[in-house]
Amino acid sequence: MLKSEVKQILMRMYRKNTIKWLLCRLFFYFAFANSALADSTTDVSKSTEQENDHWMQGLHETVTNSVYQSAQWFDSFFIANGSEQQKPTTSAKIRLAWLPKSRDWSEVKPRFRVRVKLPHFQNRASIILSDESDDELSNLPLEVNDSKAALANDKFSLALNYTQDKRADRLLNYRLGISSGDLFVRAKHKRRLTVNDKQGFLIEPSIYYFLDDGLEAKLLLEYDYQISSQSLFRVNYSIRGAEAFSGIRWKHGFYKLKQINSTTASVISFQVEGERNGARGFVIDKYTLAYRYRFNAIRDWLFFEIEPFLEFPEQENYTTTPGIALRLEGLFHKG
Structure with missing residues (x-):
């Protein structure tokens, strides 16, 4: 009986994540092959630790240089005749996450995001390439366990971002792209x-127009209270409405942030999300309680996260669903 259950779990993992696992393995195989080629010219007497260091450095340089060279190629299209090409600024983030839950052990999420600032537009314009929704209102920086909202399906997007006004206390920008x-x-x-010096507010309205789905509007309201030099309490509320669906999506978030030291931070969070004014009226989709622990180790560009959480989803009649999110994130910057 136990063997049968294990087999069923493995089959679900295989069907659901085959493509993602292949992409991850191809990526790391490429990085490994690149570093292995470089290793062939080194002295065989180096220690295992040195070889591992060289492998990781090779991985970082390969990704960083690949993104940078692509940015230079793209920016070259905007150079006037006789002008000298300027150096672009590039940043990339690659994340691998495993989110086992009591009812689903198979959720694996590789993610990437690339941003390229174009110097020939006085760095007001940038190209953004991502395989996840660039929705600040439903994917907040402190979002817990990357849970899938009802309308937040995986998206591949490519966009040109233009900033008209950017100051310490305000930002106005526009984006044109495909998602x-x-x-x-x-x-x-x-x-x-x-x-x-202890309290502040954030107001962030945005409006979209999709060629197929029509208008969409969003609003984020946030309040911060500085408890100490290393601790912050945050409350936010976001709403989202669109022609593509009835009702209004909403989310409440309560967070306690703590900077433990220069390389470690933690977040205790409680979120409630749902819908109102829709076909079912006012509905709470899910409650989520989580503790997120993030630290930098091994390399200054490599980050690890451990996030145990409890979910109470409506689809499970608000039954407690424990889980844990394990993440590995690499940051690649040049320019």
């Missing part, structure tokens, strides 16, 4: 209001 095969334009305004 899940649908062309879109977006305007976003971000404004920070400081009450005193």
